[in-house]
Amino acid sequence: MTDARAVPAERHEAAAQTTILIEEIRKRYGGREAVAGVSLQVRRGEFFGLLGPNGAGKTTLVEIMEGLREADSGKVTVLGQSPWPRNVELLPRMGVQTQSSAFFVRQTAREHLNTVAALFGVGREAADSALEDVGLTGRRDVMVENLSGGQRQRLAIASALVHGPELIFLDEPTAALDPQARRDLWEVLRGLKRQGRTIVYTTHHLDEAEALCDRVAILVDGRIAALDTPHNLVSSAGVPTRLMIPAGRLSPEEALGIEGVDSAELQGGSLVLETRVSGQVLTAVDKLAGLSDVQTRTATLEDVYLELTGSLAGTGQDGDNDTEQQA
The missing domain is CATH 3.40.50.300 (P-loop containing nucleotide triphosphate hydrolases)
Incomplete structure (x- = not known):
């Protein structure tokens, strides 16, 4: 009691x-x-x-x-x-x-x-x-x-x-x-x-x-x-991990054939894969093309922010401009 x-x-x-x-x-x-x-x-x-x-x-x-x-x-x-x-x-x-x-x-x-x-x-x-x-x-x-x-x-x-x-x-x-x-x-x-x-x-x-x-x-x-906390927000967001593979190693079509790859697109000299099962996809990529120079980008607070706001973040804009005219 x-x-x-x-x-x-x-x-x-x-x-x-x-x-x-x-x-x-x-x-x-x-x-x-x-x-x-x-x-x-x-x-x-x-x-x-x-x-x-x-x-x-x-x-x-x-x-x-x-x-x-x-x-x-x-x-x-x-x-x-x-x-x-x-x-x-x-x-x-x-x-x-x-x-x-x-x-x-x-x-x-x-x-x-x-x-x-x-x-x-x-x-x-x-x-x-x-x-x-x-x-x-x-x-x-x-x-x-x-x-x-x-x-x-x-x-x-x-x-x-x-x-x-x-x-x-x-x-x-x-x-x-x-x-x-x-x-x-x-x-x-x-x-x-x-x-x-x-x-x-x-x-x-x-x-x-x-x-x-x-x-x-x-x-x-x-x-x-x-x-x-930033950690909890990122962990619970379910934002996909991105894998950057040097262009020419795999075609987008080959990448999309890997189980667990949600999207594959050429960007800035890399083939960018999005996945929610990065370990599984990395294993498959290793077998097909090797992991040399492959980069992994995990979710960040910015990803969570963009999911919530749909606006361009991280640009260092000056201020919030909350005024009686623009709140």
Whole structure:
């Protein structure tokens, strides 16, 4: 028999492990419902990704969490409090990095962070600590206007970190960066994760979300189409594996004769086979043409995303464009 007296303690423990709780949130702009009954929970110390095409409702939902926008209905609890009306008690506990982060460009990186730190009432040592967290210590005396795009992105994240927030919102932090700068910034984000920060993260880079996030929610038309770990989403999607065989080894007709091959098409110098029984097909291919230079591409989070949204993903578009005109 369950002890009824234990229930409040269990609820208290669950609440202590929850940083954000959203229950049936709705937001309408004119005739369009930008957020249509979204419920989710972000756990303490979790790296939580919000994914979806432009106009899916990501920005609106994040702004409701941040206390920048009021929901039409539903309930939002952030760090145990309601963020709306604008809750000034929450501001020191949250850090926000946006795509359009503003900088004091005539200051050095260190001076800029000193200014931001002063706004939160923290000492100058916090600026040096934040610069170290994002790998900008060696650029601290460089004018902000002379920093590269990737370095400015790091500085934007440092500005969100300088006051030691428990919860960090990152909006497309690697947008418009070259591949090397993106990978460098991944290490910064992994460092934040190791520190136990709770991070809510939006991105159009699906490989990035798969590499960094503990869980992701995929929004489509203001609703959650999927919510789970990247691994579980990929494993349960049933997306076929692709085998790339150098052209000329097998004809498409021969490949289609292999049991378990769903499709065979010449693409970019390879014969691409799709199958849901890759081991069986690889054995057959080995017998017919050998496996030298044969490549295997397993399902990814991007495949799941495309199945759910039917839109072009992973292009690093700038932002969600959730506005009162385009939600």
